[in-house]
Amino acid sequence: MPADRSLERLANATLLVPFEAYTPPRWLLDGLADGFAGVCVFHNNIEDAEQITSVNARIREASDTPLVSLDEEGGDVTRIGQRAGSEYPGNAALGAIDDPALTRSVHRSLAAELHALGFNLDLAPSVDVNTAADNPVIGTRSFGADAGLVARHAAAAVTGLQEGGVAACAKHFPGHGATRQDSHEVLPVIDADPDLLAERELLPFRAAIDAGVRSVLTAHIELPGLGVRGPATLAPEIVTGLLRDGLGFDGMIISDALDMRGVSGDIGVPEASVRALASGCDLLCLGRFAYADQVAAVREAIVAAVRTGRLGAERLEEAAARTDAARAWVAGHSARPGPGEAGIGLDGARRAVRVVGELGPLRAPFVVEVDAPAGMAVGEVPWGLSPWFPRTVRLEAETADVAALLAEAAGYDLVVVVRDAHRYPATRTLVDRLCRARPDCVVVEMGLPVWRPDSRAHISTYGAARVNGQSAAELLGSAETAPAR
Structure with missing residues (x-):
């Protein structure tokens, strides 16, 4: 078994952490030097383009190609457009047009802008099939209610983002589109048997995987029709059995934010982190408010779980290896991509x-x-x-x-x-x-x-x-x- 110091670095290699303000604090820079896989940037970290470009440069200087990520879907969910609104139409608009070539071009242009700002991982696209009209958490974030339509646009979006030099992340596995509750607040239940899930929810994920998506993000949803209780993020039958073994995905699996009540409301973020790793997740998105002390508590819980045998050391090593592979991919795509197409976002919105x-x-x-x-x-x-x-x-x-x-x-x-x-x-x-x-x-x-x-x-x-x-x-x-x- 690795020594405690080695275990701490392995644990760090599974962490995607937030930070507090417009400048990276010392605890974050030290943590990156000590092996944090990367950071997740939120709107409270972005003042303007010049500022976030400088911040991201400092983050990259603190470590060897850390993952610098954000939730930038375009449309309603935007971080770089938080102050004035996004310059890119979201998935619902692109699905209404149903021109995969446009979807690819929009995402390639978005990636070019993100790359120029210093980001290398986008927690997008959402490839959920939005079959519940009153879905409070997906809605316009989805390309639509038809699985085939969502699948072809999922592939186009993944291709466009990665052509722009930014690793894509298909979410929320195995599909959040049939929910009528928000997993930020509760644990939603999806009533789908294996056949329906395969025909509907899984089709876009298969398309994203076939398109070479570098990562997949899990959903905090419950699927009793699969004989699984509790959040999918914490279920080995879903993360390892369905995604890894069933769909053959060998890239990096990212947990959705672990501060969401749908996954950690009853057990806390450190325990949810241990269980997510045990289920097969490789990178733990800790959420928006997990800062120095909370990050230390998560790391300590992971190390303790390995020491007591609750979490296998080989599972932790495997997770760290996959985050390292993702970092190697973005390092290989660090050359500045070509510029995006000027005005393509407005042109797409007009067509929708x-x-x-x-x-x-x-x-x-x-x-x-x-x-x-x-x-x-x-x-x-x-x-x-x-x-x-x-x-x-x-x-x-x-x-x-x-x-x-x-x-x-x-x-x-x-x-x-x-x-x-x-x-x-x-x-x-x-x-x-x-x-x-x-x-x-x-x-x-x-x-x-x-x-x-x-x-x-x-x-x-x-x-x-x-x-x-x-x-x-x-x-x-x-x-x-x-x-x-």
Whole structure:
């Protein structure tokens, strides 16, 4: 058995850690020198492009090709676009277009930007088949509800990212699209037997693996139809049996964030880390708030588990070898890739827009944005049409004063902007009332267009990225020019 010091370095080689602010703290730089596999950057680490490029350079200097990662899906889930919204359409928009060549080009351009900023691992794409319309955690992050469509775009996205010099990560294995709960908060249950899982959830993962994806990220979901209890992340039958042995994936397996309640709510992050390694995970994404003391506690738990025989030393060595192999791949792709295609994100967003009804000319739009809570994966990212229309108000559906709103909108063309209205009864009630009072009302849906009111026209953008908003604003005849990001 390796000595304690060697065990600590092996444990470090399985850790993907966050940090607190805009500069890398000493504990992180020391940990990288002592073998941390890499870092996961969140929006609280990104001030602007110049700052994060400098930070990532310091991180790379602290170690030999560490994994520098983030959740950058484009669309609604963006870190580099957290302040103004993404310049790339998300998966739902790309799936609505259904042009895999475009999906590949968009992701290649995204990767080129990430590479220039110093990132080498993107925890994307989401290849979940979103069969539950009221899914609170996937939704527009999915290419769609059809497994074949998701599979071809999964392969295209993986190919594009890796052509751009950034390792891709297909998520969330074995598929989070049929859930009606958020694994950040609870452990969702998917009612799927092995045949349904193979036909639906697993098809995109097979396509991603065939496309050469370098990593796969697990889901904190429960699958009783497979005879497995507890989170998939902690289940050897799923991580090793299904993904590694069944699908033949030999790359790096990454856990979803281990601070999520769906995996560690009852046992804590250190214990969840040990169990995730035992199940077959190679790289432990610790989440957003696991800093120095918490990281040390995870490492100590892993070392203790090996010492007591709960975790085999060979399993820890295998995990470390796979993270080393991933680092070797990104080192081999460190040459700067060619630039992305300028404007491809906006072009894609424009192609995704769908209009039902008669839009007609709008002379003086008065825009009402009905707020919707941001999910944990999305965070607080700006969305809506306010950058393009000066007469914009945002309100809560539950507290809206309809009479006052209609009075304020009198003499203007009324445009109502919603996001996943099908998930919020109060939003639907408000929109219906506005449409009855103003039959000329135009409704813009910036989530999934599951519900459509009786309005003059209905615009679907299939996402709330900045480019989705701009594409809708252009259709509405905005004379305003929003400042560039």
